[in-house]
Amino acid sequence: MSEELEQKIREEAKKLLESGEVRLVVGWGKGSAPFKTTPVFIDKPEDVDKLVWNPACTNNLAVYLPQLVKEGTIGIVAKPCDTRAVVTLLQEKQIERENIKVIGVACSGIIDESALKRAGIDLAEVREIKIDGENLLVTTNSGTQTVPMTQAEKEACRICEHRTPVFADVTIGEAPTAVEPEAVENMGTPEERRAFWAKQFERCIRCYACRQVCPQCYCAVCFIDRNDVRWTSKKPTPAENWMVHMGRALHLAGRCIECGECERACPMDIPLMKLNREVAEHVEKLFEFEAGMDPEAAPVFGRFEPDDPDPNEH
């Protein structure tokens, strides 16, 4: 099934390149390990065989769009979450509709190395991974292990409600049967929450991988880097780290499309999706707005309604 979709993706990419509609197609290519892929930038029709589609196609390629579209129309292979990122970029006028061609792909979940490790897989022993229904088959040096996708996938995928692209010029594949997204676990009393997040942010080394992989973090000068106004210091103390992550969560409110790349990219395994998911739920509850669904919609904090939730009623 995966191979069929892969073939279709290559065909679509070839069409776009041959017709000259796009100057290049950004998609995923083979990575340096069986459980990895890497972004590839195809500008020749004969190179489309470099494109792959498998449960390791994790990168949100929309992160490259604002820069790439400056030099012509770009084709992008996009998972449903990635298409939501494209929609948000359109809403915020970072890209123009006529400058992109979206090859949307239906998705049943993307694996996460940390999750695989927790499921007891030794990554050094892995030879091949393959999706089989709701399971991941991991072939290692000592045999094949079956890991349910719910254990092998990114946290963001585990709670994902969008298995089909929400916006695309062409959609490949069909949504797998609807999965009941698992609720985010309740984190308890205010004290428990404070203790939890204090422990998490303490680990932050301020590498900014989370920010750099995020398609929504495109500011020319991020608030973290500003010197004219010092929102936060460069020293990685728990207090400064708190400010960085809270500020980021705030700036992503109503914009985060929950692809989970931030959490995956974090070298210190900070569970960023927990926070981003909660914020997204607040936005949905307060303003009935879901990020990245309608390219014509105005950004949620760029407008208001007369009957918005009011502090007096809350």
Add this chain to the structure above:
Amino acid sequence: MTEEKTEQTTKDGDWKPIILGILCNWCSYAGADLAGSSRLKYPPNVRIVRVPCSGRVNPLYVLKAFQKGFDGVMVLGCHPGDCHYAKGNYFARRRIMLLGELLKSVGIEPERFHFEWVSASEGVRFAELVNEMTETLEKLGPFAGVDNSAEEKSKAEIR
């Protein structure tokens, strides 16, 4: 560690809550002014910052205040419909409501953050707000939502 500090300082009676008040110039600041000229009593625990409009309030201010150790923050603006700049408080309403939820998500007690509408004639109300908040915070204790131990250590070392 900061919880220990709570025990010590309240026993000594030294700690008093510090509240940051971000007030819009035309309504809430005028209201606070009225409280003053009416000689209404309210605790000196609030530090007021005047902004032209609640819509100008960058939610990062509130985060920064908590990061720096304020025990409570209040953002006050004009009632919806009365904004001097017509729409500013409507934008603020969305932003600041969301901010309130974010703060709760990371365990900052809802009593520490207040977002209210206070008009220029509501001097009494302003005084009440500050009174209530100060009382509540005195019972709640110092803000412990951010681990400032590294910064405290820095300050202690040079003294």
Add this chain to the structure above:
Amino acid sequence: MADKVIAKTDLAKWIAELASKFTVIAPEAGEADHAQWKEVTSAEKFNYVPGRYAMAAKEFLLPAYEVLFRYKKDSLEESLPEDEKTTIMMGLTLCDARAIQVLDSVYLDGKFKDPYYAARREKLALIASVCDKPRWSCFCTSVGDLEQWAAGVDVLITDIGDSIYIHPVSEIGEKIAEGEFFRTPTEEETKKKNDIWQNLIALPKKPFAGQDIYKMVDWDDAIWSEIAKKCVGCGACSYLCPSCSCFDIQDEVSGDIVERFRCRDTCQFTDFTLMGAGHNPRPEKTMRVRQRIMHKFKYQIEQFGMLGCTGCGRCVEACPVNIDLREVLTEIVEREKVEAGKN
């Protein structure tokens, strides 16, 4: 110097003994991959698992945040580390131990000796651990000679099952491995240790092993822009790299106290080379990617005579877009072969 063996059940005694005479730091127990270096006073806090942890030894020698001095009105207070006791770093891998030597070449270099680094380094003893199996990203054998690396630590330990095999290397190493809870190793135990060592140095070498990469990396190579296309410019590779040591110095005012501190920085950040007047000699990502690789594989050899990379694989695992340094180097070397073949 005689080799010794200690039963794992006696480990607690050894650590207690060490903790009484020295400051012992080790990866904290229970935190798995991203264990931080913490002080241990008992065996419960030290969970010895051979292998590489996320945090390299540089976290101790070059803390992510270090105050250089503070001043207030007329008083200036320097913050040189003043620990009297020797610090023992326990459980680091050989790639990390080698990385310390690379850092030494930078920070203890002649008249540019860094007093903060030097103060910590002088009092540091290393108990390195032999890895029992490689991670998927490891390539230490392709960038150096492990026998040589092992000679640079103070004690080398190997997990041989119920016990730990101890090989003191230096004088300090001898002192560290002292106590009645040690005994002479049996022939079987020595063989087990040797097998593990042989297994480690048998890690297959990559095509770039033993090559003079520093002669092959080229300023004008098209490979830099190829990599830069997908690089997202985060700092993960250089932050986690055990031999990357770039820092930023900032002054911060808090009330009436000014604090000058040093913190991590990376050549991968856009503003790393941004100057006060606004000029940035490396404004493009291609330039920054080139800088990282040429620094590690060319400039460091030319300046200090040793390769900057120790093959720990952290950058390979951390890169969110799977820029695999091993593939980059292989490509450079293979292309060089093709070029040479033509000539």
